[in-house]
Amino acid sequence: MDILKFAVRKLFGGIPLILGVTFISFLLMVYFGPDLTWEKLGKNPTQQDIMEVRHELGYDQPFVKRYGNYLKQLVTLDFGNSQMTDKKVSTILKETMPVSLHLIIPGFILGNIIAVALALFAAYHRGTWLDKLIMTGSVVGMSISFLIVIIAFQLLFCSSFGLDLFPVRGWEVYNNEGNIIWSQYFKYVTVPTLATVFVALGYNTRFYRAVLVEEMTKDHVRTARAFGHKPASILFKSVLKNAMVPITTRIMFSIPLVVVSGSLLIESYFGIPGVGKITYDAIVAGDQNILKAIVGLTAVLFVIVLLLTDILYRVFDPRVELK
Amino acid sequence: MKIIIKPIIALALCLMLVACNNSESTDTTEKPAKKENNRYPGKKVYYHSMDGTPTTADPVRAATVYTNFLVLNEFDTLYSYKYLKRPYELKTNLATAMPQVSDDGLTYTITIKKGVKFHDNKAFEGGKGREVLASDFVYSLKRHFDKKFKSQGAWLFSGRIVGLDDWKKQGSDYSQTIQGLQALDDYTIQIKLIEPYPQLIYTLAMGFTALVPHEAVEFYGDEFGSNPVGSGPFILQSFNQEKAIYFANPDFRQEPLDLAFEGYEESIHEFTGIKELKGKSPPFIDVMEVHFIKESSSRWNSFTKGNEIQFTTVPKEQSNSVIMTKKPLKLYPQITDNYHHMYMVEAGFVYSGFDMINPTFGNNGNPEHDAKNKALRCAIRKGFNWDQRNRAFYFGLGTVFPGVITPAVMEFDPTMSKDAISLDIEGAKILLKEANWNADNLPELKYHTSGNVTNRLFYEQFRGFLKKIGYPVNKIKYNPYPSFGAFNKALKNGKTPFFSLAWGLDYPDAENTLQLFYGPNKSPGSNNFNYQNPQFDALFEKAKIMQPSHERTVLYQELNQMVIDDCVVISGLSRNKIYLWHHDVIMYPDREILGGFFARYVDVKE
Incomplete structure (x- = not known):
């Protein structure tokens, strides 16, 4: 019951956050974003044509009215049609978000699990050559641009110039009923996942190692060692569990971006119709209806994630009170 | 430590060298692998690629080569261009003949073919496509002057056709007749101009003037551009930011390919294999996938893989591995042995x-x-x-x-x-x-x-x-x-x-x-x-x-x-572009003035 009350309070408390995020982002879109008028005009426009397009885009309405419409759209979850294409924003998101989720989830999960495992290993062997090897690998992963990793992996694993094991492009993973064909799924998701894991490992491992090393220097760990607990027991029960608060924070706060933003580069280079590319195209073109949906939903997701994170804190550390 | 690190580094270097070395030398000597055709069993499929993405398939916004490609394959225009003739020459498409132009150059009379049907679609009563009529052309052109359709092609007709601009000023009421744009009967269109406009006939071969049925526009509303319904050689099955999938229109009118009329010249076109298609009626393929790939490295990898896309332009960064000499233009044997190519100046x-x-x-x-x-x-x-x-x-x-x-x-x-x-x-x-x-x-x-x-x-x-x-x-x-x-x-x-x-x-x-x-x-x-x-x-x-x-x-x-x-x-x-396509594809691709018209003549060897 306490959790329920806390959740309701927290959700209401998230409203100012949503209002703030949507207001600032909308302000930026309106006053600093691309003006779509000039993309939509024909080759030889007249002033009348310009006025008509601006009216159609709603640019001639006062800011407050436009922001009010945005909030209404957010509440009703009806963002109208994309301003660049002829599809409803809801249809676009319905089509692309599951694709991005299917694409990103394996890399997200593996990237975090392997990173925690490596970080534990490195922290346990702190200062040895194994630690240095893992940290060097992490720095390499962090240093190489994601774009380069994608191009190199595509060349290496997919192209006829390399190992030619996987498709270069595409996402033929659903049957006519829309269900996943798993064999196809693994065929198309493997290389994007490898690229994602390669890059994510660097950042994640370094972060998790730092957290774990700090935890290992705590008194309770030293005490556990003194009492002769086994290293595995100390690592998992005393170190990892206590380090779960910052680890959870990092993982949970990545979720809204994974769900809503997808991965532009992966989607572009592997020809995957996900939400990342849609978002990028909307930013570049100034498709405000799509941007409003993406920003609004991301803000809502952040509020939900904040709530879940607080609840998870208590799971990992009973001293945390849900206030 | 050294014992473990050395093999890892050696392996990584080997893999990188294999990849890089091959990419530099364009080792494309292996024959392209055959495309797995699991998705379309028993069908003849062509995988096309473009270096940009269309945002719609609605003719009123066919302002880019990418949208135009989609439109010209889904819809019919009154005229089109001869497939192989250069300089470009117009020919009839949905029209039965070139327009009859009055002596003063102000009145164009055009008759259209009888019996041409729109694609079957739930927008029509009973789901069956009805016959394409002259009034559909009138409706399609009027849409450019209706604010709600956000036309990008109205400038081609603005101030040109008697009464059309006034029709817009009066609120775009479709029940009103426009003096200069009328269907005289079910198969005859009459256009009256304010002053002579010799370029009008070219506009009638552009995606902007493709014929759309009002039933579909009303049925799909704002989403017509992603659910287009036309009468062209292909039927759009799906369309997203990555690709469009077309199925051949089984009811497309029978118009056997007349090579001489289309401008076939043995010395220029023999290598394409188009001669084999003489006398056959397009479309020749069952399915066409059009992939939108802006990233040139990805497009090149997909093309050279052999079993993915079958057509590409040569990306700038590959020019050194494709072009052997520039004057005269010669490509490396690894390229010419595996792919057809052509080279043409942009319009x-x-x-x-x-x-x-x-x-x-x-x-x-x-x-x-x-x-x-x-x-x-x-x-x-x-x-x-x-x-x-x-x-x-x-x-x-x-x-x-x-x-x-x-x-x-x-x-x-x-x-x-x-x-x-x-x-x-x-x-x-x-x-x-x-x-x-x-x-x-x-x-x-x-x-x-x-x-x-x-x-x-x-x-x-x-x-x-x-x-x-x-x-x-x-x-x-x-x-x-x-x-x-x-x-x-x-x-x-x-x-x-x-x-x-x-x-x-x-x-x-x-x-x-x-x-x-x-x-x-x-x-x-x-x-x-x-x-x-x-x-x-x-x-x-x-x-x-x-x-x-x-x-x-x-x-x-x-x-x-x-x-x-x-x-x-x-x-x-x-700019001059080099087009490459797989040997098993029979075509003469041209995305310039000809636009998407060439796709109906594409065939794939089985």
């Missing part, structure tokens, strides 16, 4: 220009100022090294020509003086000196363009050109815009004294590029130069209503010369 050009009503480089009415600025513009043009631009950015394969009549049109004069495109550094310096320009009083030159890496390189190269004529480099600034829309906004608002752009021809008639300098088309119209020359305008008005003739060509060339003499534009270069 358009790239150029830089001056805003003539901006006193920085243009005119302000003071004869002394105007003469001085003209000398400056001409000096900048003389300092422009087209040869170097061509070599650095277009494989050295671009066609550089003086003025704005491009090599893609009949009116192009290959014998024209090349002075306007010849590098003349000394001449430029003399011009500057004679007009009393020096390092101190030369104006700041901002290079306005869309912000991207290529444009930045263009700018750096341009700055180098101007340095050679004595223009202080610190006075030449890069002025990028975050998107083409932002750049276009600045352009149309007269904030770009000097700009760089490209123009794609809408139809193969020099009027399409000369109108870029016609006074009444000034910003926000297509005359971004804001060139105001009464002599030019008078001559243009005379020429634009003339039917193609030697007399008109002479006028066009006079207009071209005026633009050159006034140093309004630094022009131009038509």
Whole structure:
């Protein structure tokens, strides 16, 4: 019951956050974003044509009215049609978000699990050559641009110039009923996942190692060692569990971006119709209806994630009170 | 430690070397693997690729080559272009014959084929496509003048057809008849013009004038562009930001391929295998997937893999591994052994220009100022090294020509003086000196363009050109815009004294590029130069209503010369593209004026 009350309070408390995020982002879109008028005009426009397009885009309405419409759209979850294409924003998101989720989830999960495992290993062997090897690998992963990793992996694993094991492009993973064909799924998701894991490992491992090393220097760990607990027991029960608060924070706060933003580069280079590319195209073109949906939903997701994170804190550390 | 690290490093290096070494040498000697056809068992499938993404398949917004490709395959236009004939030549498509034009050139009467059906679709009663009628053309053209459809093609007809503009002013009521646009009966269209418009027939071969059924537009509403319903050779099954999938229209009219009529020449087209298709009725394939791939490395990998896309243009970064010699153009045997190729000049050009009503480089009415600025513009043009631009950015394969009549049109004069495109550094310096320009009083030159890496390189190269004529480099600034829309906004608002752009021809008639300098088309119209020359305008008005003739060509060339003499534009270069496609595909691809029309003639060897 306490959790329920806390959740309701927290959700209401998230409203100012949503209002703030949507207001600032909308302000930026309106006053600093691309003006779509000039993309939509024909080759030889007249002033009348310009006025008509601006009216159609709603640019001639006062800011407050436009922001009010945005909030209404957010509440009703009806963002109208994309301003660049002829599809409803809801249809676009319905089509692309599951694709991005299917694409990103394996890399997200593996990237975090392997990173925690490596970080534990490195922290346990702190200062040895194994630690240095893992940290060097992490720095390499962090240093190489994601774009380069994608191009190199595509060349290496997919192209006829390399190992030619996987498709270069595409996402033929659903049957006519829309269900996943798993064999196809693994065929198309493997290389994007490898690229994602390669890059994510660097950042994640370094972060998790730092957290774990700090935890290992705590008194309770030293005490556990003194009492002769086994290293595995100390690592998992005393170190990892206590380090779960910052680890959870990092993982949970990545979720809204994974769900809503997808991965532009992966989607572009592997020809995957996900939400990342849609978002990028909307930013570049100034498709405000799509941007409003993406920003609004991301803000809502952040509020939900904040709530879940607080609840998870208590799971990992009973001293945390849900206030 | 060393024992473990060394094999890891060795393995990584080996893998990288395998990948890199192969990529550099374009080891494409292996025959392309056969495409797995699990998705379309028993079907003949062609996998096309394009380097951009269409945002809609609605004809009223067919303003890009990408959208036009979709539209021309889903819908029917009254006319199209002969598949293989160059220079481009119109032929009938949905129309039964070329239009009957009245003696005064003001009335066009066109009959359309009987029995042509729209694709079956739930938008129609009972789901069965009904017959295409003349009234559908009238409706389709009216849509351009209905605000709710956000037309990008209305400019082609605005002020041209009797009563059409008024119809829009009166609220776009579809029950109202327009005097100049009528269906005389189910199969006869009549168009009455305000003044002769010889280019009208070309517009009737553009995606903009494709015939749409009002039932589908009403049924799908704002989403018609992603659920198009036409009567063309293919039926769009799905369409997203990555690809479009078409199925062949099983009811497409039987029109056997007449090779001689389409312009087949054994010496030019024999290698394509098109001869095999003689007498057969298109479409020849069952399924066409069109992949939209902007990332050139990804497109190249997919193409060379052998079992994915079957067509590509050659990306810039692959030019060294594809092109063996440039003059004459020869490709490496690894390429020619595995792929068909063709090489063609684009129907358009790239150029830089001056805003003539901006006193920085243009005119302000003071004869002394105007003469001085003209000398400056001409000096900048003389300092422009087209040869170097061509070599650095277009494989050295671009066609550089003086003025704005491009090599893609009949009116192009290959014998024209090349002075306007010849590098003349000394001449430029003399011009500057004679007009009393020096390092101190030369104006700041901002290079306005869309912000991207290529444009930045263009700018750096341009700055180098101007340095050679004595223009202080610190006075030449890069002025990028975050998107083409932002750049276009600045352009149309007269904030770009000097700009760089490209123009794609809408139809193969020099009027399409000369109108870029016609006074009444000034910003926000297509005359971004804001060139105001009464002599030019008078001559243009005379020429634009003339039917193609030697007399008109002479006028066009006079207009071209005026633009050159006034140093309004630094022009131009038509890019040449190399197209590659797999040996098992029979086609002669052309995305220029022909646009998507070629796809119906594509066949794939089984």
